[in-house]
Amino acid sequence: AQSVTQPDIHITVSEGASLELRCNYSYGATPYLFWYVQSPGQGLQLLLKYFSGDTLVQGIKGFEAEFKRSQSSFNLRKPSVHWSDAAEYFCAVGGSGNTPLVFGKGTRLSVIA
Amino acid sequence: NAGVTQTPKFQVLKTGQSMTLQCAQDMNHEYMSWYRQDPGMGLRLIHYSVGAGITDQGEVPNGYNVSRSTTEDFPLRLLSAAPSQTSVYFCASRPIQGPQETQYFGPGTRLLVL
Numbered sequence: 001a002q003s004v005t006q007p008d009i010h011i012t013v014s015e016g017a018s019l020e021l022r023c024n025y026s027y028g029a030t031p032y033l034f035w036y037v038q039s040p041g042q043g044l045q046l047l048l049k050y051f052s053g054d055t056l057v058q059g060i061k062g063f064e065a066e067f068k069r070s071q072s073s074f075n076l077r078k079p080s081v082h083w084s085d086a087a088e089y090f091c092a093v094g095g096s097g098n099t100p101l102v103f104g105k106g107t108r109l110s111v112i113a
Numbered sequence: 114n115a116g117v118t119q120t121p122k123f124q125v126l127k128t129g130q131s132m133t134l135q136c137a138q139d140m141n142h143e144y145m146s147w148y149r150q151d152p153g154m155g156l157r158l159i160h161y162s163v164g165a166g167i168t169d170q171g172e173v174p175n176g177y178n179v180s181r182s183t184t185e186d187f188p189l190r191l192l193s194a195a196p197s198q199t200s201v202y203f204c205a206s207r208p209i210q211g212p213q214e215t216q217y218f219g220p221g222t223r224l225l226v227l
Contacts, residue, residue, distance in 0.1 A: 009153070032214070044156075044203070044218045090155060095207070096214050098163050100146060100171060105155040 002027045002094050004104035012110040013081050021076040021107050023091035033074040034092040034101070035065055044090070050074065051096075061085070086111045114139050119204050119219035126194045126226045134189040134222050136204030142217070143209040145187040149173065149200040150221075156203065162187055163209060194226045 003026045013019055025031055035047040048059025055067040065076045074091060088106045095101035120135045138145065146161035148171075158171030162181040176198060178190040187206075191198060204219040 006155075034216075043220050046215065049215065095216055097209060098144070100158050100161050101205070101216055102158070103148075103156040105153060 002031075002099070002102050004091050004093050004102055006089075006091055006104035006107050008107045009105070010108045010110065012112060015083050015111050015113055016080050019076075019078045019081045019085070019109070021089050021091075021109070023074045023076065023104060024072050025074060025091070025093040026072065027093050031074075031093050032096045033065075033067060034095065035059065035063070035074075035076050036090045036092065036103075037061075037087050038090065038106075039087045047076070047089075081109075081111055083111045083113070085109060116140070117204055117206050117217050117219035119202075119222050121222060122220070123223045124225070126191075126224065128195060128226060130194050131190070131192050132194065134191075134202055134204075134224070136187045136189065136219060137185050138187075138206040138217070139185065140206065140208075140217065141184060142206035143184070145181070145204065145206045146171070147177070147179065147187070147189045148203045148205065149198075150203060151200050159189065159202075191224075194224075196226045198224065199226045200224060 005024045033050040036044045047063050048057050050057045050067045057065050088108045090106045091104045117138045143164045147159040148156040150156050157173045160179040162168045168179050202222045205216045207214050207216045
């Protein structure tokens with residue numbers, strides 16, 4: 001069965017510092033991978049997605065993610081974090097055809113001055 | 114398009130009461146699903162449907178019923194609410210076929226069971 005692991009429950013970074021959020025997945029075929037962001041009390045916003053092709057995917061708000069099949073990873077990165085990036089981030093796998101989308105438990109990002 | 118709509122936005126129930134969370138989409142998507150979100154648990158799939166008349170269980174289906182009589186609507190029923198069902202519920206839809214499937218999420222329903 002497909003699954004997603006986000007090893008970091010909570011990460012704190014300084015404003016302007018770089019960010020990497022980890023995501024490892026388990027999936028039997030070529031995965032469809034997603035990163036979502038959720039601000040407090042808000043709904044989910046899609047940051048980026050990977051279906052095929054170039055393994056480095058660009059998303060909104062300056063985020064990017066790299067698909068590494070050999071490591072079963074899809075880590076999210078941003079070169080310079082802004083205070084407004086403080087939120088919870090979810091990695092998800094699946095979501096094609098009849099396959100449900102499965103989420104990780106999320107990583108909460110705090111940004112300090 | 115209105116996208117995915119959910120009603121109500123917020124609901125308070127007493128233990129043992131029943132209610133239906135409504136979900137509708139106007140994008141003619143075959144696939145619809147319900148998730149619940151709890152702190153530290155991410156989003157967990159409750160039920161999903163791949164078309165009218167077809168439903169299946171997700172990771173946490175106990176205590177919830179669904180039906181899919183039309184493409185547009187996918188209501189979630191709580192027959193006898195329990196405090197453990199206090200959560201935020203999200204409905205989602207997407208097309209089944211196509212190279213760029215993307216899940217569309219509703220705004221969520223906050224449910225408090227006392």
